[in-house]
Amino acid sequence: MNQPNRATTAERASRTVLSTADPQTAEKVKPDSPAGAPKRPGLILATILVGYFMALLDGSIVNVALPSIHEKLHASGAGLQMVAAGYIIAYAVLLVTGARLGRILGHERLFKAGLAGFTVASLACGVAQNTGQLITFRVVQGVAAAVMLPQVLSLIQQTFQGEARARAMSAWTAVLASGIVVGQVLGGVLVTANLFGWSWRPVFLVNVPIGVVLWVVAARTLPSVRPPSTGAGNKVDLAGVLTLSPTILALVVPLVLGHDEHWPVWGWVLLVGSVPLLALFLAVERRVAARGASPILPGRVLRRPGIKPSLILIFLVMVVYAGNLFATAIHLQGALGFSALRTGLAFAPCAASFGLVSFYWRKIPAHLVRRLALVGLLIGAVAMAAQIPMFKDGGYGGGWFYVDQLVLGFGIGLGNAPTMTLALLNVPVTDAADASGTLATTAQLAQVVGIATLGTLYLSVAPGKALHSAGHAMAALSVAAMAVTLVAAVFAHYLYRLDRRQRQAAATTATAATAA
Known part of the structure; x- marks a missing residue:
């Protein structure tokens, strides 16, 4: 006997998220049509996800390279922040426009164009001779990423069907969740290796050979689907x-x-x-x-139940996440003398727990997800509070720091990862693409605000220059981050109560229909 009300979160979330790609494009590739069966689907998925991962990495890979950039290019504190934030500013501003352009010109065309631009901009960053050039090319990188990344979800939609699509979406979710933190680790490895004596430059130059190979593979494998020629959604706002x-x-x-x-x-x-x-x-x-x-911002999407509080929750969590990573990376290297490699590896526990939670949360029963999201954010707030005694006296907590990072990644991941998907559950298929773009833009803009606000707090409280800050600056940042996380927990609680009311209303309606 079927029991639709007991569908797992994975089943419900997959049905919704998979509809976030362009519905008009989806009509072009019928699920059961032989013409719709892709050639080399595994290679297609690997190509677009590696491109996606590479662009996500560049949002954070530069963090552990900032001290080296400061030393070699004599960059100011504001210059370092712009090197880190300029990329995400451009990405956040143009993300929705990039998605709309994909609908107009073709998703595979825009993916390849964005990948080419990103590769060239990475080369330019790697050979930049001063801070101004580096900031400029970072912005160009961000523009290219805004063109490339929105196409990935649509390419998954038009390439995969059924269970294969669900698996592809799980892989996409894991990449989305772990990309930021893995960038910190990889950045540390590259800076410490000091390949060819190039110091920080390999952080950007590593993208060049990868980007060239990906473009060649993409040109040979990505499915080409002619975009629709009519419709209101085929014009840039x-x-x-x-x-x-x-x-x-x-x-x-x-x-x-x-x-x-x-x-x-x-x-x-x-x-x-x-x-x-x-x-x-x-x-x-x-x-x-x-x-x-x-x-760009459809009002009808914002009026859907749960969308606004979900946007606020995602925004607050990503502010804490990005701002804490940025400041901690500078502090560990500048104040505590960590090497770039040691600094990068310091974030590995956070990356591991965040990624695992983001990949496996779909196995949680639907009625528990909202409650666990609240619990996760409370755990995240406790982890931020634990940083205060670790840093305030000039230390970092030793082994407890790594335990705390593990707990922080788990809590923040559990609070944040399901929210974007669950926010789409009540959005009609016709509005799902705009809702997904709005949520993704919110997350990216929050990273900019996190680096700017928490980064500014850290620089303001720290005595002396940013790279020689004291422990009490990190303690102050931890207090602020804990407070913001608790506010996010309030919205998680609201979403839980809203979800419970909706379930009760659905049960009442079902009971009335059965009685009739």
């Missing part, structure tokens, strides 16, 4: 892009540069100005929707 971009820049740039520039007047003007710019963006989006066009 230029007005939205032109108003969202300055809004984000007005918020982030003062946060990144303010400390090093001693908080100038122009910084405060930009921060205040970001509020009316946000209002302007929302007004523009409403007008775009009223015309029957497809805005």
Whole structure:
């Protein structure tokens, strides 16, 4: 006897997430059609996921290279933050536009174009001669990533069917979850190896041979699907892009540069100005929707149950995650004298636990996931609190630091990993792509804000220069991160109660239907 109400989280989540690719594209490749059967599906999946992983790594791989960049290029604290954040700023601003362009021009075309641009920009970063050049090429990297990465989910949708698609999605989730932290580890390995005496440069140059090989394989294997020629979703929301971009820049740039520039007047003007710019963006989006066009931020998506609190929860968690990684990497090397390799490996426990939780959370029964997300964030807050005594006296806790990293990755992963997928459960298939893009953009923008705000807090509290900060700066950062994580836990609790009410309402409806 079938029991649909007892479907696992994996089954429910897979049905929803798999629909987030372009529905019009999905119609072009029928699940049971012989023409839809891909050649070398394993090679296709490996190609797009390695490209995806490579771009995710570059969001964090540079963190452990910052002291070397500071030494070789004489970069300021603000310059180091821009090297780290410039990539994610460009990515966050243009991610949704990249997804829309894929629908218009073809997902495989945009993947290859983004991969080519990313590879060339990586080469340019690797040979940069000063901080200004490095920041510029990092932004170009971010633009290329925004073109390439949104195509991965759609390529999985159009290439795989049934159980193969579910497995591909699980692999995609694991890559998404672990990419940031693995970047820290790999960065440490490359900087310590000091290949050819190039110091920090291999952190970027390693992308070049990988990118070339991936492009050749992608050109030979990726399925080509002609994009649809009609529909509101086949136009770029230029007005939205032109108003969202300055809004984000007005918020982030003062946060990144303010400390090093001693908080100038122009910084405060930009921060205040970001509020009316946000209002302007929302007004523009409403007008775009009223015309029957497809805005970057569809209002109907935000009105779906659970979407807004999920966005806030994801934003807060990623602020803590990215900001803590950025500051801790600088602190371990600058204040405690860790090598780049030792610093990178210090994050391995966090990467392992975060990745495993993100891969296996789908096996948790659906009715327990929301409750465990709350518990996970509380565990994450405790792990952040445990950092305070570890750092405040100038140490790092020895072996307990690594245990704490393991616990932190577990808690944050359990709180964050299911939220994006579960947020899509109540979104219609026609809106699923926009909802997924909105959630992904939120996560990327949160990384920028995390580096800017928590990074600025660390630099402001630390005596002297950023690379010679004291333990009490990390203790202050840990207090702030703990507080933000607790706020995220409040939203997790709200989502749990909302989910419980929806289940009760569904059960009541089912009972009434049975009685009738």
